[in-house]
Structures are given as C-alpha cells and as structure tokens.
Amino acid sequence: QKEVEQDPGPLSVPEGAIVSLNCTYSNSAFQYFMWYRQYSRKGPELLMYTYSSGNKEDGRFTAQVDKSSKYISLFIRDSQPSDSATYLCAIGIYGGSQGNLIFGKGTKLSVKP
Amino acid sequence: GAGVSQTPSNKVTEKGKYVELRCDPISGHTALYWYRQSLGQGPEFLIYFQGTGAADDSGLPNDRFFAVRPEGSVSTLKIQRTERGDSAVYLCASSPRTSGRDNEQFFGPGTRLTVL
Numbered sequence: 132q133k134e135v136e137q138d139p140g141p142l143s144v145p146e147g148a149i150v151s152l153n154c155t156y157s158n159s160a161f162q163y164f165m166w167y168r169q170y171s172r173k174g175p176e177l178l179m180y181t182y183s184s185g186n187k188e189d190g191r192f193t194a195q196v197d198k199s200s201k202y203i204s205l206f207i208r209d210s211q212p213s214d215s216a217t218y219l220c221a222i223g224i225y226g227g228s229q230g231n232l233i234f235g236k237g238t239k240l241s242v243k244p
Numbered sequence: 245g246a247g248v249s250q251t252p253s254n255k256v257t258e259k260g261k262y263v264e265l266r267c268d269p270i271s272g273h274t275a276l277y278w279y280r281q282s283l284g285q286g287p288e289f290l291i292y293f294q295g296t297g298a299a300d301d302s303g304l305p306n307d308r309f310f311a312v313r314p315e316g317s318v319s320t321l322k323i324q325r326t327e328r329g330d331s332a333v334y335l336c337a338s339s340p341r342t343s344g345r346d347n348e349q350f351f352g353p354g355t356r357l358t359v360l
Contacts, residue, residue, distance in 0.1 A: 139284070165348070174248075174335055174351035175287065219286050223347075231277060231300065232349060234286030 134158055137220055137235025146244050150207040154220035154235045157201065161233075164196050165221040166205045168214075169237065175219055179205065210242045246270070248352035250336050256358045257326055265321040265355045269338030276319050277337040277349060278311055287335050293319060326359045333357070 137154045144150055152166075163182040167175035179194040181187045187194045195204040203222075207214055217239045221232040249268040257263050269276050275294055279287035289303040293313045301311075308326075313319040323330055333356050337349040 135286075137286070163347075167351075172356075174353045177348055177350060180348050221286075221349075231279075231289035231292050231303065232287075234279075234288070236284070236286050 134233050135220060135222055135235045138238055139236045141239040141241060143241045143243060144210055146210060146212060146242055148210050148242070150210050150214070150240060150242075152205040152207075152218050152220075152238050152240070154203050154222075155201055156203070156222050156233075159198070159201065160224055161222045163223050164194070164203050165223075165232065166192075166194055167219040167221060167234075169217045169219060171216075178218075210240075212242050212244050215241045248336055248338050248350055250334075250352040250355050252355060253353065254356045254358075256360065258360050259326060259328060261326050261359075263323050263326055263357065265323075265334050265357070267319045267321070267336030267338075267352060269317065269319070269336070270350060271317075273338035273340050273350075274316070275339040275341060275347070275349075276313060277339070278319070278321050279335040279337065281333045281335055281354070283332075290321070290334075323357075326357075328359050331357055331359045 135156045166179040168178050169175045181194050184196050184198045191208045193206040217237040219237045220235040223232045251266045277292050278290040281287045291311050292300045296316045308324045311321045333354040335354045337351045339347045339349045
C-alpha cells in the first residue's frame, strides 16, 4: 500500500459545479496536509495548508482533514474553467530530517464552460 | 517578491552524458528540496538541504545523482552517466524553515530533462 493514495481521475465537471477531491494516507504520524494545483508544464502551486482535523476555508476552496480516518479532501465551490488543472495532495511530518512531502499521484480536473 | 527559479527550463541530452540542473530558492529560505516528477505521477522526493548540508538524501535513486548547496542558497543537482529512465521533470522547492508550522514548500517551474 502506498503511503498516500489519490484517484488520478480524470474528473470532468460543468462550470459552477462543486468539486470534491480526496486522498487517503496510511501513516498516522503525518502531521500536516497540503493541496497543490499544477497547471500543465508548470510547477505545483500551494493552495491550502492545514495541520489539524476539521475544515479550513479560503475563498472557494475548503480543505478538510479527518485524522481518525486518515482521509483528506479539497472542495471547490462554483468551479471555473480556470480551475482546470491537476490537484495534488501532499502530506508531511514536522522537524528532524524528514522535511519532505509525500505526494499523491494527482487528480486531473477539467471544468467545462 | 521573486519565487523559486530553475534553469534550464528544458534540457535534452544523450544517454551517458553528464547534466547539471540549477535552483535559485526564495531569498531567506533555509530549506531546499529536490523532487522528480514522472509523467502522470506526483513529485517524488530526492534530497533535502537545511542550510548548506544535506539533511536527508534518502530519495536519491543511486550514486549517479548528487546535489550541492555550497553557500546555503543556490543548489545544483548533478546527474552522471544519464540514462533514458532519468527523463522527468526535476522540481525544486524552498521553505522558510522545517520546524514548527511555517514550513510550506514553494515550488519552481521545474527543469524538463529528456535523455535520448
């Protein structure tokens, strides 16, 4: 079992739809959780960063973490064609030598006008 | 301010050649990471620097790969005797710190390496 599992999609939705993107992880030691957006041929761009169970909202984006289920989600409200990209979940552990992030495969999202 | 920059943006080389990939992190960021991203995959960790030293190089696939950060700022990833399987996008990220909660990683645009 990989440390982080993410459905690669692709996912296609109409403009204005609510999008739900999900990841599961296996290591309960993970402490912080990020979502990145990656446009084609670009580097990942940090969208959301959270370290506790619950919801964190930023504009049209909501990140949700359930540590008891080892499950994280990103919700996009009122999706726009400009949201079309690959969304990567990334999970990490604080401190020590383990500063690196473990990424999911990414979910490719297409929002149709 | 300026983000993470990487040069070159594209590199095409022949099997067996040596390549160097450069990363300029965000000014003041002490932590620097290298990742490799293959087509259809998420980035995979290669090496992490805290200041000038490699704090974790457990992701380097073999001894053909080496990275340096001599002055604690710019880093160079070096690949010897390149193989076709090394073809990927090499991403660099920097972070203000790695302890506590201010350790978001900010990525550069990547270097697309193609080994013929």
